[in-house]
Amino acid sequence: MHTTKDLQKKVSEIFDNKNYITEPRDLYEPIQYSLSQGGKRLRPLLALMACSVFKGDLNKVENPAIGLEIFHNFTLLHDDIMDQAPIRRGVPSVYKKWDTNTAILSGDTMFVLAYDYVTNSDPSFLVEVLRVFNQTAREVCEGQQYDMNYETQEVVGVDDYVEMIRLKTAVLIAAALKIGAITAHASAEDAQNMYDFGINIGLAFQLRDDLLDAFGKQEVFGKPIGNDIVTNKKTYLYIMAYELANKEQHTALDHAYSLNDRAEKVAGVMEIYHQLNIREATEKKIDEYYQKSLSYLDNVSVAHEQKSELYSFAKGLSLREV
Amino acid sequence: MHTTKDLQKKVSEIFDNKNYITEPRDLYEPIQYSLSQGGKRLRPLLALMACSVFKGDLNKVENPAIGLEIFHNFTLLHDDIMDQAPIRRGVPSVYKKWDTNTAILSGDTMFVLAYDYVTNSDPSFLVEVLRVFNQTAREVCEGQQYDMNYETQEVVGVDDYVEMIRLKTAVLIAAALKIGAITAHASAEDAQNMYDFGINIGLAFQLRDDLLDAFGKQEVFGKPIGNDIVTNKKTYLYIMAYELANKEQHTALDHAYSLNDRAEKVAGVMEIYHQLNIREATEKKIDEYYQKSLSYLDNVSVAHEQKSELYSFAKGLSLREV
Numbered sequence: 001m002h003t004t005k006d007l008q009k010k011v012s013e014i015f016d017n018k019n020y021i022t023e024p025r026d027l028y029e030p031i032q033y034s035l036s037q038g039g040k041r042l043r044p045l046l047a048l049m050a051c052s053v054f055k056g057d058l059n060k061v062e063n064p065a066i067g068l069e070i071f072h073n074f075t076l077l078h079d080d081i082m083d084q085a086p087i088r089r090g091v092p093s094v095y096k097k098w099d100t101n102t103a104i105l106s107g108d109t110m111f112v113l114a115y116d117y118v119t120n121s122d123p124s125f126l127v128e129v130l131r132v133f134n135q136t137a138r139e140v141c142e143g144q145q146y147d148m149n150y151e152t153q154e155v156v157g158v159d160d161y162v163e164m165i166r167l168k169t170a171v172l173i174a175a176a177l178k179i180g181a182i183t184a185h186a187s188a189e190d191a192q193n194m195y196d197f198g199i200n201i202g203l204a205f206q207l208r209d210d211l212l213d214a215f216g217k218q219e220v221f222g223k224p225i226g227n228d229i230v231t232n233k234k235t236y237l238y239i240m241a242y243e244l245a246n247k248e249q250h251t252a253l254d255h256a257y258s259l260n261d262r263a264e265k266v267a268g269v270m271e272i273y274h275q276l277n278i279r280e281a282t283e284k285k286i287d288e289y290y291q292k293s294l295s296y297l298d299n300v301s302v303a304h305e306q307k308s309e310l311y312s313f314a315k316g317l318s319l320r321e322v
Numbered sequence: 323m324h325t326t327k328d329l330q331k332k333v334s335e336i337f338d339n340k341n342y343i344t345e346p347r348d349l350y351e352p353i354q355y356s357l358s359q360g361g362k363r364l365r366p367l368l369a370l371m372a373c374s375v376f377k378g379d380l381n382k383v384e385n386p387a388i389g390l391e392i393f394h395n396f397t398l399l400h401d402d403i404m405d406q407a408p409i410r411r412g413v414p415s416v417y418k419k420w421d422t423n424t425a426i427l428s429g430d431t432m433f434v435l436a437y438d439y440v441t442n443s444d445p446s447f448l449v450e451v452l453r454v455f456n457q458t459a460r461e462v463c464e465g466q467q468y469d470m471n472y473e474t475q476e477v478v479g480v481d482d483y484v485e486m487i488r489l490k491t492a493v494l495i496a497a498a499l500k501i502g503a504i505t506a507h508a509s510a511e512d513a514q515n516m517y518d519f520g521i522n523i524g525l526a527f528q529l530r531d532d533l534l535d536a537f538g539k540q541e542v543f544g545k546p547i548g549n550d551i552v553t554n555k556k557t558y559l560y561i562m563a564y565e566l567a568n569k570e571q572h573t574a575l576d577h578a579y580s581l582n583d584r585a586e587k588v589a590g591v592m593e594i595y596h597q598l599n600i601r602e603a604t605e606k607k608i609d610e611y612y613q614k615s616l617s618y619l620d621n622v623s624v625a626h627e628q629k630s631e632l633y634s635f636a637k638g639l640s641l642r643e644v
Contacts, residue, residue, distance in 0.1 A: 108400060
């Protein structure tokens with residue numbers, strides 16, 4: 001069995017020193033820039049891990065895994081334009097370093113590259129992989145649309161929020177696991193269990209991200225704490241707070257969110273989060289998704305030790321240090 | 323054999339009344355809007371014609387043909403943002419009617435939809451079709467990049483211009499023909515001949531478009547005459563004029579292009595075009611590409627009458643009325 005560390009090393013080997021540059025350079029340099037920033041490379045890693053669970057041939061999962069990572073980075077290029085996000089992985093985002101047109105067109109080209117890698121899958125599972133990939137790509141677009149809609153929509157229900165993060169984040173994590181399983185010729189049932197495991201891990205992962213923004217330690221989280229509060233982002237915490245607040249707390253929340261001073265604003269919102277036990281409510285929800293994810297992994301019909309790395313990894317993703 | 327008219331009717335049947343709307347509506351309404359404006363639907367028609375040349379099953383070319391048309395419309399959505407083009411097919415372009423974010427994201431979703439249709443090709447030729455589709459999509463992006471580069475580049479050579487329109491326009495026309503041939507299980511050589519036929523027809527078609535902008539009749543061309551001149555667009559005519567101009571004519575061209583009054587500007591540039599016989603030079607080049615296209619069509623190894631509709635159609639595209 002391959003350890004997570006082995007597979008992480010393999011993912012690094014696949015991506016490090018990869019050169020995408022060709023003519024016209026104006027088109028490919030932003031692609032090289034985007035793909036060489038690294039990041040967690042979570043999706044290709046999960047694809048390799050899933051393939052390994054079923055003792056598949058890692059060479060066969062490589063191309064779809066690369067396709068998943070390039071697709072993910074393509075969505076970041078376009079999302080950063082739409083969200084006007086100037087920084088990505090600690091460096092200027094592509095639309096900021098170049099311009100919007102460059103980010104649009106280099107993004108489109110990355111999308112083609114992603115399909116190019118997926119197309120170079122073994123013909124024995126190509127169609128199956130493509131179907132998962134297409135459906136997922138479409139859902140990720142839909143998730144981004146809901147996310148943009150919710151920015152201007154006054155009230156967002158908690159179920160709507162969860163559906164949005166399912167589409168925007170969880171389905172691609174789930175697809176990576178399912179595609180990894182498919183490349184190892186897992187049964188349809190096992191591939192689906194891997195997918196559902198991924199959906200729940202993805203939801204836990206995103207809620208944990210929401211939680212860390214408010215309750216994390218900056219040196220662990222890697223981003224300034226309270227950013228979601230400062231930008232009035234409708235996170236799980238925000239939505240729960242408004243759902244649970246009484247009239248007085250509602251007014252206090254509205255007031256805090258209207259403040260311009262960063263520190264005062266964060267302190268004001270956090271005060272209400274504490275009063276309403278938002279941290280505990282979110283941790284409870286994360287644990288629910290985490291437990292649910294495990295039930296799907298339990299159902300995957302291979303020996304437990306084949307899945308042990310995935311169990312540990314899931315725990316790490318869901319229960320990252322606050 | 324199917325007549326062009328029959329196939330045009332079939333293309334209309336495929337696209338008319340097609341409903342792409344689903345949730346979230348904000349994402350799919352611009353897609354519906356874009357795909358229901360019609361346009362020439364040249365690419366799916368050519369795919370059907372090519373399939374028919376080899377007596378293929380028209381039902382089998384349908385999905386790739388739809389994919390080609392949706393892909394083409396996706397590029398228009400994004401190009402219109404990049405080129406700041408407010409009007410498309412006589413109505414506001416998507417980024418203008420909605421906004422840039424909508425045009426980016428609905429465009430991305432159309433790209434996925436295009437791949438979804440292509441994926442639903444017969445498995446016997448799926449990989450071959452996908453390879454043509456991927457390469458073409460990438461080249462179209464590259465063509466758009468060159469086109470944008472040339473906007474700010476002072477001198478553009480005629481060969482560079484032709485390479486740009488090959489990438490931006492001709493390869494998708496060629497791909498439609500090649501994919502049509504592939505779905506009919508044509509030989510690799512015949513598929514390639516269809517492709518090369520398409521490249522040359524595509525080049526002739528684009529040069530004719532450049533010519534019509536200056537020398538066409540508005541009621542036939544469907545767009546205001548002289549638009550390329552007014553927007554300082556580096557067309558084949560523009561590039562040839564600068565290549566052929568003596569010092570005096572060069573100065574006159576520079577002067578004309580610097581004018582603000584639309585009528586004076588068009589008249590000034592046209593005067594030099596007339597002096598330099600730009601119309602004749604362009605018509606000569608179009609005829610060269612047209613003749614070259616025919617030589618490839620001649621080489622396609624089916625009975626001449628099987629190709630007769632394609633011969634007529636090529637003539638119509640290349641030699642549209644000025």
